[in-house]
Amino acid sequence: MMPLLAQAAEFGGLELGHYLMTSAVLFVLGLVGFLTRRNMIVMFLCTELMFQAAAIAMIAFGRFHHDLSGQVFVIFILTVAAAEAALALGLVVLLYRRKETLSAEAWSELREA
Amino acid sequence: MTIAPIQCGSALLATHGGSFPIAEAIDAMSWAGWILWLPILSMLLCGICAAVKVRSKAPAAITVGLLGLSFLITCGLYASYETPVTVHLFDWFRIAWADGAESFIAPFSLYVDRLTLLWMLFVTGLGTLIALYASEYMEADLGPGYARFFAGVSVFLFAMSALVMGDNLVMLYLGWEGVGFASYWLIGYYYQRPSAVAAAKKAFIVNRIGDLGLALGLYLIYHVFGTIQYSEIFAQILQGVNADAAAGGWPIKAIPFLLMLGAFGKSAQLPLYVWLPDAMEGPTPVSALIHAATMVTAGVYLLCRMFPLMQLHEYALPTVAWVGGLTALLAATIGMAQYDIKRIMAYSTVSQLGYMFLGVGVLTTYGAGYHVFTHAFFKAVLFLTCGAIMHGFAGQLDLRKISGLRHMRGWRITSYTMLYACLCLIGFPYISSGFYSKDEIMAQAFITAGPGFRALGVIAIVTAMLTAYYTFRVWFRVCAGEPHYEMGEEQHGPGSDHGGGHAGHGSVTGGEGGGGDGGEPHAPREAINFVLLAITVGGIASIFLAGWARTSIADSTAVVTAHWEHHEAFWSEPHKWMPLVASLAGLAGLGIAWWFHLANRKAADSLRSALLVNPLTRWLPTAMENKWYVDEFYHAVVRAPLWIGGHGLYLFDRYIVDLAIVDGVAKLPRALARAFQPLQNGVLQSYAITMAGGVSLVALLILALPQAIEALSRLWATWFGGAG
Numbered sequence: 001m002m003p004l005l006a007q008a009a010e011f012g013g014l015e016l017g018h019y020l021m022t023s024a025v026l027f028v029l030g031l032v033g034f035l036t037r038r039n040m041i042v043m044f045l046c047t048e049l050m051f052q053a054a055a056i057a058m059i060a061f062g063r064f065h066h067d068l069s070g071q072v073f074v075i076f077i078l079t080v081a082a083a084e085a086a087l088a089l090g091l092v093v094l095l096y097r098r099k100e101t102l103s104a105e106a107w108s109e110l111r112e113a
Numbered sequence: 114m115t116i117a118p119i120q121c122g123s124a125l126l127a128t129h130g131g132s133f134p135i136a137e138a139i140d141a142m143s144w145a146g147w148i149l150w151l152p153i154l155s156m157l158l159c160g161i162c163a164a165v166k167v168r169s170k171a172p173a174a175i176t177v178g179l180l181g182l183s184f185l186i187t188c189g190l191y192a193s194y195e196t197p198v199t200v201h202l203f204d205w206f207r208i209a210w211a212d213g214a215e216s217f218i219a220p221f222s223l224y225v226d227r228l229t230l231l232w233m234l235f236v237t238g239l240g241t242l243i244a245l246y247a248s249e250y251m252e253a254d255l256g257p258g259y260a261r262f263f264a265g266v267s268v269f270l271f272a273m274s275a276l277v278m279g280d281n282l283v284m285l286y287l288g289w290e291g292v293g294f295a296s297y298w299l300i301g302y303y304y305q306r307p308s309a310v311a312a313a314k315k316a317f318i319v320n321r322i323g324d325l326g327l328a329l330g331l332y333l334i335y336h337v338f339g340t341i342q343y344s345e346i347f348a349q350i351l352q353g354v355n356a357d358a359a360a361g362g363w364p365i366k367a368i369p370f371l372l373m374l375g376a377f378g379k380s381a382q383l384p385l386y387v388w389l390p391d392a393m394e395g396p397t398p399v400s401a402l403i404h405a406a407t408m409v410t411a412g413v414y415l416l417c418r419m420f421p422l423m424q425l426h427e428y429a430l431p432t433v434a435w436v437g438g439l440t441a442l443l444a445a446t447i448g449m450a451q452y453d454i455k456r457i458m459a460y461s462t463v464s465q466l467g468y469m470f471l472g473v474g475v476l477t478t479y480g481a482g483y484h485v486f487t488h489a490f491f492k493a494v495l496f497l498t499c500g501a502i503m504h505g506f507a508g509q510l511d512l513r514k515i516s517g518l519r520h521m522r523g524w525r526i527t528s529y530t531m532l533y534a535c536l537c538l539i540g541f542p543y544i545s546s547g548f549y550s551k552d553e554i555m556a557q558a559f560i561t562a563g564p565g566f567r568a569l570g571v572i573a574i575v576t577a578m579l580t581a582y583y584t585f586r587v588w589f590r591v592c593a594g595e596p597h598y599e600m601g602e603e604q605h606g607p608g609s610d611h612g613g614g615h616a617g618h619g620s621v622t623g624g625e626g627g628g629g630d631g632g633e634p635h636a637p638r639e640a641i642n643f644v645l646l647a648i649t650v651g652g653i654a655s656i657f658l659a660g661w662a663r664t665s666i667a668d669s670t671a672v673v674t675a676h677w678e679h680h681e682a683f684w685s686e687p688h689k690w691m692p693l694v695a696s697l698a699g700l701a702g703l704g705i706a707w708w709f710h711l712a713n714r715k716a717a718d719s720l721r722s723a724l725l726v727n728p729l730t731r732w733l734p735t736a737m738e739n740k741w742y743v744d745e746f747y748h749a750v751v752r753a754p755l756w757i758g759g760h761g762l763y764l765f766d767r768y769i770v771d772l773a774i775v776d777g778v779a780k781l782p783r784a785l786a787r788a789f790q791p792l793q794n795g796v797l798q799s800y801a802i803t804m805a806g807g808v809s810l811v812a813l814l815i816l817a818l819p820q821a822i823e824a825l826s827r828l829w830a831t832w833f834g835g836a837g
Contacts, residue, residue, distance in 0.1 A: 031805060038798075104797040104798070105796065105797075107795075107797070108794075108795025110793075110795060111795025
């Protein structure tokens, strides 16, 4: 089997590492956003970013391995993300109605400390 | 004065000459069982009286009636007695081993020989009379307390009868523990008074030490003889079956020492005598019946009944003799310096029991048995007169605070029966029973050859003088001299709670009858006076029963068949000179008591002061008044270490086992949970950080760990590889 870096020529000089780096940057952006923001809708959007980072990594691996499983997974990820978006936004609306705020800090009844 | 019969185990048969009667089992005479059943019936009826709150003298009537009937049956048994028999009542224990080779049989049977009858006659007779006395004495407690008292007396009579009449050691043990329990019950009768409760516990616990010895002795007897029935044990002894075994194994040699430990506990001998003086916390009839006349002679009975076994070790009987002699002396010296008349009588009892043990030890079981018999009467009278004084003077027992009792109206019978009992106790020549029984023991100490027996004889004579002194110290102080009195501290009148509040010794309230008002003494009435006279008459009768007692002992297992040379010359024959010497000793003690306590009472106080002032002699009155500090010594040597050890173990249990281990294990999960609790802070982002951190950590481990290990191993090889 050919070394992965050797295949880079076929993709106009783009190597797997570039895709993975993009994926990683996207994931870290999502993670940092999730950790720093309190707005539930923004936090939800950040989780979507992390989803897409994973999807990019899947597609890149699938393409560089000549394997369609990666793309199949991405279809699943998109489906789940769509369903989740509907569900999560619904939940956010419900939570907003309860406390009249979108801050995640308003919800801490189950804390132990 | 030639024979030295206590040589070794195999000399046993020589001593006995192979002859003492052994009981044969018969089918008849099961009516003798009613001697035991009647006290049980009496106890049940008294219990019912207590339950239905009878407030009359019915419990006393029931008890006196049924115990009197029991006494009559004992008399009937005596009348129909011909040869030693065992009377089977019912099967009690019958345990057969699987192979049938050995079995353990303890029937509920009576062993009736003349030793049994000697004991049973005075046990049931005095029991009846003292119950009658108590019917008047205890009248301040009419109600449940009264019934409880008589139920206790009935239990005691049952247990004592089982002890004396049982035909095996298990029945003896039943009675032994039963009398101990009854004693505990009745010493603690005034259970609201802490000192009475403490005395009851002390009596019970000290007795446990002796009982342990008896129990171990019982096991060893079964181990050696394969049976615990008297007739079979004695048959083996007579056949010499175990003569060979006696030469060898330790179990057979340990038997007499274990049995005597039991006897020392029950009969209040050194080193276990300390419970008896404290037992005076009980009502006085109990002191008279249990702690003077009957129960405390159980040890003497055990040694007499087991006399053949007491010779299984050559030093067993000399040990008994020395313990008895030293106890007699020690208790007499303590008795000399006490002021509480009941306590003086208690020490006197310990001292006289010492004489009895001395008698057994120097091979005059006749003397010991006869002294038990005579002592039962005169000591009962002494206690009952002390009780009458307590009853009449609101618990006053201090001999310095009552004087001239015989001049007071209504106290004549008390004074003179007490005088006669005192004469008996000191062995006054010819007219007193103690003269005959005690001299027999003291004379025999000079006849029987044994280690230091003559020294014991001298100790016994000295003790006789001390006995005369302390006895007549009481009588001259209390009954003679100018009449004056101080009432005791017991509360008077109705409504006073028995045993509550005041710390006086007796708790007889004077509310009944005519004399209980305003601190006036009230003289004893019919029941007490009758009983005092009746027991005194019994005591006089016991003078003439010396020959009867001698044949009774000779017809039982306690027989000593050794013969002594009799001398014609006066000074060679102790039985001839002892009456003279002992009488002189007694009269000397009596004279000293007369000088210090009647003729010149101030001299006693000035002598005491003189002794106390002199630093060289100060210890003597101090130590004697404090009972030679024996209680304190036991406290330091036994109780304090036990307490410290027990408390140490308690602290270990409390703080190490409970607190550190049990509670610690229980607290561990909680502490762990508390350590991680801050993580559950309810902030969504912190959960996310934890998760992200965890994932990062796992990723780091997966990625970096192999490289790190490789780098480390390379470093290792660089540093230490060359050396390897």
